[in-house]
Amino acid sequence: MTEDDPVNVIPARMVNEFVYCPRLFYLEFVDRLFAENDDVAQGRHTHRRVDQPGGDLDELPAHPAIRARSVWLSSESLGLAARIDMVQGDGDSVLPVDYKKGVAPAEGVWPSDEVQVGVQVLLLRDHGYRCDRAAVWYEGGRERRYVEVGDALTARVLELAAEMRVVASAARAPLPLISSPKCPRCSLVGLCLPDETNARLARSQLPPRRIVPRDPDHRPLYITEPGAFVGVSRGRVEVTRDKEKLESVRLIDVSQVSVFGRVQVSTQALTEFFARDIPVFYFSYGGWLNGSATGLPAKNVELRRRQVTASADFASRAAVRMVEGKIRNSRTLLRRNGRGDVRLVVAQLAELVGAAGRAVRTAELLGIEGTAARLYFSQFNAMLRAAPPDGLPVFDFAGRNRRPPRDPVNALLSFCYSLLTKDLLGVLLGVGFDPYQGVYHRPRFGRPALALDLAEEFRPLVADSVVVTVLNNGELTAADFLSRAGGVQLTPEGRRTVLRAYERRLDQEVTHPEFKYRISYRRVMDVQARVLAAYLLGELPDYVPFVTR
Ligand code: SF4
Incomplete structure (x- = not known):
């Protein structure tokens, strides 16, 4: 089984999200929503080295000094899967190590991290390795904390996995957390609208906090010069005409591209735009919207199904x-x-x-x-x-x-x-x-x-x-x-x-x-x-x- 198989297993990362917030788990796992925020970017930075696969897991117990990085394991019997940042020898057993960007709590590890590494230990055992504990590396405080995985944590992980399956099979996401301090740090806060939804449902008497961004921080790009050519080079959108540079903007600053009349967009540029969910809109010279080009269709099947089946009323x-x-x-x-x-x-x-x-x-x-x-x-x-x-x-x-x-x-x-x-x-x-x-x-x-x-x-x-x-x-x-x-x-x-x-x-x-x-x-x-x-x-x-x- 590979990471790309249709999901009949739940990734360990999703167990972590579920413990943080069941709605976050649903939005990411079922609706496949993703949004970048500072925490997500920092997390990617923390993982930059361990995300490069390397080392041989089978050699570890015999050679404790050897480390395997970015190890993908899954188990149909457990219904779980994980990409483990690093596995190293630990006496006659193996030790999974998970990398986190933040700082450790006063004692032990954060609850969501505990269950995530618990999944990793269960998977290693399921693959025949002896594994009694895991470690979490907190990049913020640069310290390693250990988690012993005994019967209680094993039972908790399996119980959570069963709960997640029930939530994932529901037709809609669980309701948002109420006035939670977790929301301002959540990468999906702008998509989830927790306080706004709770206010409309009268679940909270408090006024909504302004935790959604006031304004998206990237902007549309308009190309109105007839004969212009749009290309992409070194992370920038380059607009030229007859070799003269008309405009150059960073790809990460562009939310959408609109071209008017006789403007060419290169295939390479379109490929980059699609990979970054940047739509391209084609206008006639006179300003009539003729069409658009986007990447693959949206993955939110349930929303489109409800759109079609919404009753006339x-x-x-x-x-x-x-x-x-x-x-x-x-x-x-x-x-x-x-x-x-x-x-x-x-x-x-x-x-x-x-x-x-x-x-x-x-x-x-x-x-x-x-x-x-x-x-x-x-x-x-x-x-x-x-x-x-x-x-x-x-x-x-x-x-x-x-x-x-x-x-x-x-x-x-x-x-x-x-x-x-x-x-x-x-x-x-x-x-x-x-x-x-x-x-x-x-x-x-x-x-x-x-x-x-x-x-x-x-x-x-x-x-x-x-x-x-x-x-x-x-x-x-x-x-x-x-x-x-x-x-x-x-x-x-x-x-x-x-x-x-x-x-x-x-x-x-x-x-x-x-x-x-x-x-x-x-x-x-x-x-x-x-x-x-x-x-x-x-x-x-x-x-x-x-x-x-
Ligand atoms: S914003 Fe809050 S309620 Fe919404 S998914 Fe994130 S943590 Fe959950």
Whole structure:
């Protein structure tokens, strides 16, 4: 049996995770989620030498000085497996040694480390070696601690393995720990959302701690220059054109890549992007999102199964909340930015929020959303500056049109909606969704229906807000638009201006209305996608859209 076999054995590392937190075990072992944090990176650094296989296990008892490194053992009868960092001779027996990055507790070893090395001892015995104890090397304090593996620890390990099998066969993860000091150090805290989930389930009266990152620390890369070539060299993304270097960024700083029009991406670069879960988005020259390229599909089978099998009622409840969120956020944007008397439309939008909440059929919801959109766009002009300074052009908006947009404001709206769809598509793929299976927008060939669903609440907050800002701040002039065949589109320079404004908006922090901590819009998108996943998996009773006041 090898490490790559389909799992009918539980790795010792997972026993360690289970003792730390059963939910962490489930997310890693069943959902196959992984996230890098400082602890994970430090752990890899600690293991850098012992992860190189070497030495011969069979020679150890006869030659105690010999050490075998990175030894893989598994046992179907125990249902356990382990990659042991190091095994060394120990008199007439062998001694497994596990390397840990942290410091040892005041006495002995940490409970999760104890069971992990307990598994290693059981495996060595199962393979015919005499083994009575194990050692843990704590790199932080540079000391070795020993663990005697007697009957009590053996029984505890076997009991845990049985419990883990029960948890692993459940349809969803155990609920998060409550206000645990373990969570801030957990690599999956940003994916697990422990305090947020507990608050929504009323399992904790304490306000959620801000332990999820405010903002992801890597950024999208946009390549808008026609004829550019994207390659990868020595851990950097290199963008060139005719041998001239246009841009060079570290791969670890890139979250996604968007290319516009005639831009080539090398196979080598694509391979690197896929290995690092960096999606590549292909836009037309005019800014239309044509497609995306990603690595292998998500491994979260249960989530995609629930997406497909969610009952019409279950899905439509989420759809109702999304439309409510969109209308409420449209109303807020108009109320804050509308010049002149927009009170009537603001009041009508408030009524439509209530009507959407009472809708029971999708057709009804579509009608309400359509009416709200018509009302909102009838006042969109009221949010644009009527008399820009210094002779800047007046941008007029007489109603929504698209494919192709026939005026600059519609061209901007369409472009920003494409960017938003692109970002939500990336977020949904990262969470493990099938982005083509929507809960509100009907599935149609090639349409990322779920990304469009989730975009509803963000359209006013992100896309419309960017359009209003760039026009009112005079960041664009008439020269930033091109008219072609009855359609209007941005010039490359105009597009770069909008991309900068769009990224600024995503970086902007806002107080989360429910959790009360500061968080960037970029991060809010990820949180909302995870809340939707928790709802579809039955962990949360409702989908709550992100709305601002
Ligand atoms: S964040 Fe907390 S509850 Fe969630 S998996 Fe990690 S330790 Fe468990």
